[in-house]
Amino acid sequence: MSKEGRALIVDDEQSMCELVETALQLRGIATESCQSAADAMTKIRDTEFDVVLTDVRMPGTTGLQLCQQIAELRPDVPVIVMTAFGSLDTAVSAIRSGAYDFITKPVEMQVLAIAVERAIEKRKLTGQIRILQSKSSQGFGAGELLGESEPMRRLHDQLLRVAASDASILITGESGTGKELVAGSIHRHSERSKQPFVAVNCTALSETLLESELFGHTRGAFTDARHDRRGLFLEAEGGTLLLDEIGDMPMSMQVKLLRALEENRLRPVGSDREIAFDVRVLAATHRDLEAAVEEGRFRQDLFYRINVIQLHLPPLRSRGADILALANHFIHQFSAKANKPILGIAEPAAEKLLEYSWPGNVRELRNVIERAVALTRYDTVTVDDLPEKICDFRRGSVFIGGDDPTELVSLEEIEARYIDHVLNAVNQNRTQAAQILGVDRKTLYRKLK
Numbered sequence: 001m002s003k004e005g006r007a008l009i010v011d012d013e014q015s016m017c018e019l020v021e022t023a024l025q026l027r028g029i030a031t032e033s034c035q036s037a038a039d040a041m042t043k044i045r046d047t048e049f050d051v052v053l054t055d056v057r058m059p060g061t062t063g064l065q066l067c068q069q070i071a072e073l074r075p076d077v078p079v080i081v082m083t084a085f086g087s088l089d090t091a092v093s094a095i096r097s098g099a100y101d102f103i104t105k106p107v108e109m110q111v112l113a114i115a116v117e118r119a120i121e122k123r124k125l126t127g128q129i130r131i132l133q134s135k136s137s138q139g140f141g142a143g144e145l146l147g148e149s150e151p152m153r154r155l156h157d158q159l160l161r162v163a164a165s166d167a168s169i170l171i172t173g174e175s176g177t178g179k180e181l182v183a184g185s186i187h188r189h190s191e192r193s194k195q196p197f198v199a200v201n202c203t204a205l206s207e208t209l210l211e212s213e214l215f216g217h218t219r220g221a222f223t224d225a226r227h228d229r230r231g232l233f234l235e236a237e238g239g240t241l242l243l244d245e246i247g248d249m250p251m252s253m254q255v256k257l258l259r260a261l262e263e264n265r266l267r268p269v270g271s272d273r274e275i276a277f278d279v280r281v282l283a284a285t286h287r288d289l290e291a292a293v294e295e296g297r298f299r300q301d302l303f304y305r306i307n308v309i310q311l312h313l314p315p316l317r318s319r320g321a322d323i324l325a326l327a328n329h330f331i332h333q334f335s336a337k338a339n340k341p342i343l344g345i346a347e348p349a350a351e352k353l354l355e356y357s358w359p360g361n362v363r364e365l366r367n368v369i370e371r372a373v374a375l376t377r378y379d380t381v382t383v384d385d386l387p388e389k390i391c392d393f394r395r396g397s398v399f400i401g402g403d404d405p406t407e408l409v410s411l412e413e414i415e416a417r418y419i420d421h422v423l424n425a426v427n428q429n430r431t432q433a434a435q436i437l438g439v440d441r442k443t444l445y446r447k448l449k
């Protein structure tokens with residue numbers, strides 16, 4: 001099997017260089033050689049090599065130092081070190097110095113050829129990864145929403161249609177499904193894209209802080225207010241403001257927000273003057289706002305005001321092959337960051353990813369891949385690099401039993417346990433639970449009582 005690459009051989013013994021060159025040329029590999037590390041570096045600066053083979057002990061710069069220099073100048077070129085038989089320490093040092101592989105002397109030509117061909121193959125694959133990475137960074141840009149599955153295509157179509165209007169949009173979906181990303185994408189596809197995009201998380205702030213964060217305050221409005229502050233509505237002037245986790249906004253703030261949205265005017269905390277603003281407001285939540293309205297935890301009038309158009313993000317487990325496309329996207333992202341070329345996911349690991357239920361959605365997948373890229377010792381992500389909960393996950397077995405496996409219970413009890421199971425799976429979102437259970441929400445409420 002010829003790999004048609006170009007190899008550089010570095011050894012202070014010329015006869016050794018000739019021997020290796022002949023063996024490689026017989027396999028269709030082009031070769032050059034030199035007798036010192038300094039000459040090798042000159043050649044490497046001028047010529048593209050797919051692999052470098054070097055002896056360790058040479059007068060002047062040693063083979064290990066050469067390894068380090070190549071790793072700095074051309075990290076994509078694999079180096080194979082030829083060490084004396086039995087010197088495991090040198091082999092270990094070689095790998096630490098950035099060598100891709102080592103072979104022992106006296107060199108067996110068959111072994112050498114295999115090692116060289118493997119290194120050439122690796123370099124070609126690394127090159128392809130780099131091309132893929134630059135393609136993906138051109139194609140999807142930072143913060144672009146990936147996904148080709150039917151529900152994601154539909155969402156993308158809706159997004160492009162509604163982005164251009166100035167309507168308020170409520171973005172719903174489980175935690176980690178990409179709601180903030182969708183908000184950013186709406187902004188970028190709107191006429192406001194040249195103006196600021198500002199996001200605020202309504203959960204993180206107390207009631208008083210939230211009001212001054214959103215509307216600003218005047219100097220002296222409260223003890224810590226040493227200066228006037230504009231607030232996020234005015235920071236977003238002309239652009240888009242995302243109110244993330246709006247379901248967690250305290251009731252009293254909801255009243256003030258509704259007034260501001262209806263009049264397009266706000267009053268900074270401590271001020272007696274109203275200021276007009278021009279901001280498109282997007283809201284996001286992982287909660288079931290309709291249920292919150294019914295339970296009196298969210299104002300109905302505000303709900304109607306922000307829910308002019310609703311975009312719902314499907315959970316990752318319903319996006320089919322998108323799981324693998326996203327996993328590969330994150331692999332490329334993290335492997336580039338760690339400078340560790342990883343080509344993809346081994347088949348059994350891919351099956352595990354497809355099987356798992358992903359309660360934390362894309363954010364969880366991203367974390368799992370970051371960990372796997374750090375752990376893997378190969379050029380693919382394997383089952384061993386995945387967390388236990390994913391390896392042990394069994395789809396299709398619904399847990400409805402108690403502690404005793406021999407326990408026999410009534411249908412009513414099974415129903416109660418299953419409803420509980422579904423509610424837990426969808427983060428207590430009753431609208432979604434009712435959809436999954438195939439009953440209307442009123443029926444679900446009745447059963448819960």
Ligand SMILES: Nc1ncnc2c1ncn2[C@@H]1O[C@H](COP(=O)(O)OP(=O)(O)OP(=O)(O)O)[C@@H](O)[C@H]1O
Nearest residue numbers: 144145146174175176177178179180181286362363
């Ligand atoms: N379709 C997607 N393509 C690429 N990256 C995605 C996609 N969806 C989510 N992500 C990434 O997953 C992570 C979580 O996304 P994001 O913060 O938008 O979720 P969220 O729904 O707003 O979460 P929360 O409800 O917890 O605020 C981010 O790192 C985001 O970039």
